Amino acid sequence: DTGVSQDPRHKITKRGQNVTFRCDPISEHNRLYWYRQTLGQGPEFLTYFQNEAQLEKSRLLSDRFSAERPKGSFSTLEIQRTEQGDSAMYLCASSPGTGGQETQYFGPGTRLLVL
Amino acid sequence: AQSVTQLGSHVSVSEGALVLLRCNYSSSVPPYLFWYVQYPNQGLQLLLKYTTGATLVKGINGFEAEFKKSETSFHLTKPSAHMSDAAEYFCAVYGANSKLTFGKGITLSVRP
Numbered sequence: 230d231t232g233v234s235q236d237p238r239h240k241i242t243k244r245g246q247n248v249t250f251r252c253d254p255i256s257e258h259n260r261l262y263w264y265r266q267t268l269g270q271g272p273e274f275l276t277y278f279q280n281e282a283q284l285e286k287s288r289l290l291s292d293r294f295s296a297e298r299p300k301g302s303f304s305t306l307e308i309q310r311t312e313q314g315d316s317a318m319y320l321c322a323s324s325p326g327t328g329g330q331e332t333q334y335f336g337p338g339t340r341l342l343v344l
Numbered sequence: 345a346q347s348v349t350q351l352g353s354h355v356s357v358s359e360g361a362l363v364l365l366r367c368n369y370s371s372s373v374p375p376y377l378f379w380y381v382q383y384p385n386q387g388l389q390l391l392l393k394y395t396t397g398a399t400l401v402k403g404i405n406g407f408e409a410e411f412k413k414s415e416t417s418f419h420l421t422k423p424s425a426h427m428s429d430a431a432e433y434f435c436a437v438y439g440a441n442s443k444l445t446f447g448k449g450i451t452l453s454v455r456p
Contacts, residue, residue: 260442272444
C-alpha cells in the first residue's frame with residue numbers, strides 16, 4: 230500500500246489565476262474525499278466520490294470549484310479565479326467504499342497560497 | 345447534524361506526564377468517533393476509532409480513548425508523554441453522507 234498521494238505539495242499563485250490539484254487514492258479504494266483546512270481549524274468536508282460519481286458537495290464548494298474523478302481512480306480539484314480566501318491546505322482522503330463508516334486515509338495535502 | 349468540541353487550543357505537558365485531550369461530540373445518530381494526529385506539514389494519521397462494542401479503544405503509539413455516551417465524550421489519553429507526541433490532534437465524528445466532521449484541533453507540546 231503506497232498511501233494517498235497529492236500533487237503538488239505546495240502551490241503559490243496570484244489572485245485570479247486557476248489552479249488544479251491532483252489526488253491519487255490508495256489502490257482499489259472506491260471512495261475519495263476532498264477537505265479544506267485553514268490555519269487553526271480542523272479539516273472541512275468539500276466533496277466525495279464513489280467511484281466516478283460525485284455524491285455529495287458541501288456548500289463550501291462554490292461554483293469556482295470543480296472536482297472530477299473521471300475513471301474512478303485519481304481525482305482533480307480545480308479552483309478558478311482564485312481569491313485570497315482560498316489560501317488553505319487541501320486534503321484528499323480515500324476509503325475502501327465497501328459500506329458503513331469506514332476509516333478515511335489522508336494524503337499529505339496541497340498547501341495553496343494566493344497572493 | 346454532527347459537531348465536535350475540543351476545549352482549549354493548546355496543551356503543554358512534561359515528558360513522562362499524563363496526556364489528556366478532551367473531545368465532546370454531538371450526533372443525531374449513534375456516533376462513530378475518531379482521533380487523528382497531524383505532524384507539521386503532513387496529512388492526518390489515524391490514531392484510533394470507536395465504532396461499536398468496547399468503549400475503551402486502544403490505538404497506536406500508546407494512546408487510548410474512552411467513549412462515554414452519557415457524557416457525549418471521547419477523551420484521548422496517554423499515560424506517559426514522549427517528545428515525539430508533539431503534534432496537533434483532531435477529534436472527528438462520522439456523519440451522514442460519509443463525511444467526517446472535525447473539531448478545531450489541539451496542539452500538544454511536550455516539555456523535556
